[in-house]
Amino acid sequence: DTGVSQDPRHKITKRGQNVTFRCDPISEHNRLYWYRQTLGQGPEFLTYFQNEAQLEKSRLLSDRFSAERPKGSFSTLEIQRTEQGDSAMYLCATHRGYEQYFGPGTRLTVT
Amino acid sequence: GIQVEQSPPDLILQEGANSTLRCNFSDSVNNLQWFHQNPWGQLINLFYIPSGTKQNGRLSATTVATERYSLLYISSSQTTDSGVYFCAVEPSWGGGADGLTFGKGTHLIIQP
Numbered sequence: 001d002t003g004v005s006q007d008p009r010h011k012i013t014k015r016g017q018n019v020t021f022r023c024d025p026i027s028e029h030n031r032l033y034w035y036r037q038t039l040g041q042g043p044e045f046l047t048y049f050q051n052e053a054q055l056e057k058s059r060l061l062s063d064r065f066s067a068e069r070p071k072g073s074f075s076t077l078e079i080q081r082t083e084q085g086d087s088a089m090y091l092c093a094t095h096r097g098y099e100q101y102f103g104p105g106t107r108l109t110v111t
Numbered sequence: 112g113i114q115v116e117q118s119p120p121d122l123i124l125q126e127g128a129n130s131t132l133r134c135n136f137s138d139s140v141n142n143l144q145w146f147h148q149n150p151w152g153q154l155i156n157l158f159y160i161p162s163g164t165k166q167n168g169r170l171s172a173t174t175v176a177t178e179r180y181s182l183l184y185i186s187s188s189q190t191t192d193s194g195v196y197f198c199a200v201e202p203s204w205g206g207g208a209d210g211l212t213f214g215k216g217t218h219l220i221i222q223p
Binding site: 107 | 115142144146151152153154156159197199207208209210211212213214215216
């Protein structure tokens with residue numbers, strides 16, 4: 001158990017719809033990260049929170065992507081006006097000790 | 112940004128064989144982790160090893176930071192070792208804000 005849960009585990013949506021994913025660390029970890037993984041590739045870093053402050057967001061893929069961490073605990077990642085190219089696994093990770101630990105991911109399919 | 116290259120990209124072995132996976136990185140790091148991604152997509156932490164050598168059962172890892180490479184050794188392979196192995200690094204200058212940079216992984220298949 002990595003101590004990170006994500007919801008939903010799978011999401012199928014139609015092109016143009018908005019989707020929101022949630023990440024819940026079991027206990028409050030200061031650092032929280034979002035990654036995207038496409039087929040055959042390693043995860044790609046998207047954004048980083050230190051408590052509720054979003055300290056890095058320049059790597060978000062476009063202005064259709066946004067993330068929040070309103071109380072420094074859970075976090076949400078929203079994709080507006082989804083495109084087929086957004087189909088991927090979206091992973092959340094927290095930093096404990098010296099390591100990052102990953103949640104099970106949300107697999108998004110855009111039809 | 113920092114570059115991470117893993118080799119080989121694919122590896123097929125018989126059960127019981129030993130294997131060595133390599134990770135080269137292009138700059139100094141303060142974090143290097145090895146992960147195993149299972150068929151359901153879960154990333155499982157294997158080692159935190161920015162330098163030195165560690166062992167955990169049949170797995171061991173060595174990072175030579177001055178030469179910018181890391182090796183993951185798997186001995187007496189079992190079919191449950193199958194999956195994709197990722198090396199991921201965080202550059203020394205990042206302060207955590209850069210996240211981890213992953214290689215493309217080594218896809219390992221262990222045949223019975």
